[in-house]
Amino acid sequence: MTDTQAQDDLLLPRIARGDAHAVQECLERFGPLVWSLARKLMRDVATVEDLVQEIFIEVWKSAGRYDADRASEATFIATIARRRVIDRRRRISRAPGEEVIEEGMRGGDDPSLELVDVRDEARRAHEALERLQPERRKVILMSVVDGLTHQEIATVTGMPLGTVKSHIRRGLDEAAQLLRPRRGEEEA
Amino acid sequence: MRSTFAGWDEVTLGRAADLVTGALSLEDELDLRSSVDPRDLEEFELAAGELALLLRTEPIPADSAQRIESAVRLELQRSRKPQGHHAAGRRSSAGRGPVGTAAPPTPAAPSPAPATRLGWVVALVLLGWIVLEPTLRGPRSAAEVLASAADAVRAAWTRTDDPMAGEAAGEVRWSDQAGVGTMRFEGLPVNDPAEFQYQLWIFDASRADGVERPVDGGVFDITGPVVEVPIDARLPVGQATMFAITRERPGGVVVSDREHLLLTAAIPAS
Numbered sequence: 001m002t003d004t005q006a007q008d009d010l011l012l013p014r015i016a017r018g019d020a021h022a023v024q025e026c027l028e029r030f031g032p033l034v035w036s037l038a039r040k041l042m043r044d045v046a047t048v049e050d051l052v053q054e055i056f057i058e059v060w061k062s063a064g065r066y067d068a069d070r071a072s073e074a075t076f077i078a079t080i081a082r083r084r085v086i087d088r089r090r091r092i093s094r095a096p097g098e099e100v101i102e103e104g105m106r107g108g109d110d111p112s113l114e115l116v117d118v119r120d121e122a123r124r125a126h127e128a129l130e131r132l133q134p135e136r137r138k139v140i141l142m143s144v145v146d147g148l149t150h151q152e153i154a155t156v157t158g159m160p161l162g163t164v165k166s167h168i169r170r171g172l173d174e175a176a177q178l179l180r181p182r183r184g185e186e187e188a
Numbered sequence: 189m190r191s192t193f194a195g196w197d198e199v200t201l202g203r204a205a206d207l208v209t210g211a212l213s214l215e216d217e218l219d220l221r222s223s224v225d226p227r228d229l230e231e232f233e234l235a236a237g238e239l240a241l242l243l244r245t246e247p248i249p250a251d252s253a254q255r256i257e258s259a260v261r262l263e264l265q266r267s268r269k270p271q272g273h274h275a276a277g278r279r280s281s282a283g284r285g286p287v288g289t290a291a292p293p294t295p296a297a298p299s300p301a302p303a304t305r306l307g308w309v310v311a312l313v314l315l316g317w318i319v320l321e322p323t324l325r326g327p328r329s330a331a332e333v334l335a336s337a338a339d340a341v342r343a344a345w346t347r348t349d350d351p352m353a354g355e356a357a358g359e360v361r362w363s364d365q366a367g368v369g370t371m372r373f374e375g376l377p378v379n380d381p382a383e384f385q386y387q388l389w390i391f392d393a394s395r396a397d398g399v400e401r402p403v404d405g406g407v408f409d410i411t412g413p414v415v416e417v418p419i420d421a422r423l424p425v426g427q428a429t430m431f432a433i434t435r436e437r438p439g440g441v442v443v444s445d446r447e448h449l450l451l452t453a454a455i456p457a458s
Contacts, residue, residue, distance in 0.1 A: 023264065027257055032245040039246065049252050053259045058344050060264060061359065065341070065456055071234045079237030086210040091349045122241035129239065143209045144239045150211055169198075169205040176193045176235035 012066040012073055015059075027056060030077050037081045040147035041089055051088055055081045074121040085147070128178040132171050135159075139167040140175065194228035204229060208236035214348055214452065221430055221454055222391045230456065330370045330418045337363035343431070343453040345373070352377065352435055353450040360431045360453045362419065369419035371431075376410050376451070379435075385409060386433055386450075387440045388419065394426025402432065407440035430454050 011029065014022035031052070038051045058080055066076050129137050142148045142156070150168065154161045192201050203220045206212040207229075212220065221229065248256065334340045340363045347353040356376035362369035371388070379385060388405025395401070406420040435448035 020264075023260065024257070027253075027260065031248050031253060031256070033241070033243065035248045035252075036243050036245040037240060040243075045249070045252060049256055049259075052248075052252075052256050053263070056256070056260045057263050060260070061342065061344060062456065070231075071238070074241055075234055075238040078240045079233050082208070082237055082240055083233070086208075087346050089210050090214065091347060122238075125239045125242050129242070140239065141242070144236050145242050147210075150209065165202070165205075168209055169202050172205045172208065172232070172236065173193050173201055175239060176232050177191075179235045179238055180193070180231055 010066075010068060010073060012059075012063040012076065016064040016066070023060065026059065026077075030059075030074065033074065033078060034081045037078065037085055037147075041085050051084065055084045058084065072121055124179060125175075128175045131178060132174055136167045136171040136174075139164055140171040143168050144172070193232060194225070196224065196228075200224060204232050208233055214449070215446070218391065218430060218432070218452065222393060226393070226429055226455070330368050333366045333368045334361050334363055334370065337366045337368070339363050339365050341455050343455050345433075345451040345453050347451060348449050350448055350450050352448055356451055360419075362428050362431070362455065364425060364427055367421065367425060369421075369428075371417045371419060373410060373415045373417070375413065376415070376433075378410050378412065381409050381438055383438070384435050385438055385440060387436045387444065389432045389434065389444065390419075390421055390425050390428050391430035391432070392425045392427060393429045401443070402430075404440070404442070405431070407436065428455055 011022045011026045015026060034052050034055050035048065038048045038055070042048050042051065055077075059077055062080060066073065071079070129140065132140065139153055139157070139159075142153045143150070148156065150161060150164050153159070154164045157164070159167075192198070193204075196204065200220070200223070203212060203216060204224075207217055207220060340361060342359050342361045344359045345357060347356055354375055354377045357374045358372040358376070360369060360371045376386070385407040386409070387407045389402035390405050391402045395403075403421055403423045403425055408417045431453045432449060433451040434444045434446060435450055436444060
């Protein structure tokens with residue numbers, strides 16, 4: 001992404017420079033993505049709000065290290081959000097009283113590429129997933145996109161847990177190799 | 189044999205996959221982050237983040253959006269204010285810490301009253317004369333070094349599931365080249381130094397035993413709701429990848445059993 005217009009469109013460098021308007025634009029543009037990632041984990045709205053706040057504050061703090069040659073802003077923010085969601089899940093997994101959405105309550109019962117919302121920013125991910133074996137693709141969607149645990153995927157699909165883990169490992173390996181050399185090339 | 193991402197072996201690949209799908213324990217995550225090139229691992233996490241863009245999104249309910257925006261704005265405004273009202277962390281004189289290295293209140297806070305400003309100046313001069321070395325090593329000096337260090341990084345604290353972490357938040361700032369850093373804590377429980385102390389550990393990727401033997405960053409006390417503590421590493425740190433806070437007996441320990449691992453902060457790959 002080298003042309004001036006594209007650079008001007010980037011929000012994270014503006015946030016890093018302390019542009020208050022960019023903070024609001026970032027919330028508007030990426031709020032639904034972050035909210036939806038958090039909703040995959042928690043049902044309680046107050047907890048989701050708390051998590052989304054935490055994620056956006058970290059986005060603001062991390063904006064200065066964003067590198068457009070390595071990832072799109074959406075990918076950068078989704079990665080931060082996923083880290084926070086996973087941290088929260090790990091923290092509450094042993095804490096009684098907090099409610100994690102149970103198996104079957106998430107939107108991953110029958111994931112397929114036809115069902116997902118393919119936006120411009122997700123085109124590369126869509127193309128990479130399409131190159132995976134169908135079973136592998138299905139498991140990756142349930143795990144990475146819908147946020148099901150490995151055990152939940154095994155229960156829903158009837159696959160042995162070891163097979164689920166193997167599909168996730170292989171699927172992520174292949175997808176990461178497909179996405180890696182093209183990142184940067186896409187942005188440049 | 190098929191090639192894997194970044195040439196990782198199957199075990200590493202499996203742990204990285206577990207990491208990005210939320211199936212890895214914190215302990216294993218620490219080991220993983222210290223045993224692979226952080227840039228490779230971040231690339232792997234970015235790939236998972238890019239796949240997550242396939243999520244079918246839903247709009248934020250209007251009232252939730254309003255509350256989130258207000259809260260974020262409030263936090264940003266608060267973070268941009270001068271830090272003078274914050275309590276300074278007390279670098280402990282117990283155990284291995286040099287006596288008299290207690291951090292002074294952050295003197296960078298502007299005051300509306302000239303008399304108060306004068307008071308700060310006098311206090312600074314006196315501090316400089318009385319305890320020159322400790323003052324130079326205090327948070328103001330560290331902040332100045334970090335402000336000019338090209339490799340300075342910052343990372344947010346992540347709480348573990350240990351209830352002793354309370355509602356702690358904050359961040360760590362660090363420069364490998366300068367060997368200087370500061371930690372900011374919000375909501376980490378105040379401690380009685382006679383009962384227990386907090387201890388910092390720095391995972392250094394440049395050390396062969398960087399995972400098993402993180403560098404001792406010294407013990408410190410929490411004296412208020414918001415605390416700034418300078419980092420006082422006992423050994424040179426070549427490439428910090430992770431900072432961790434444990435709760436230890438007064439004076440700290442040489443090797444932590446990590447029974448009470450409270451906070452971690454992973455340094456993002458540059």
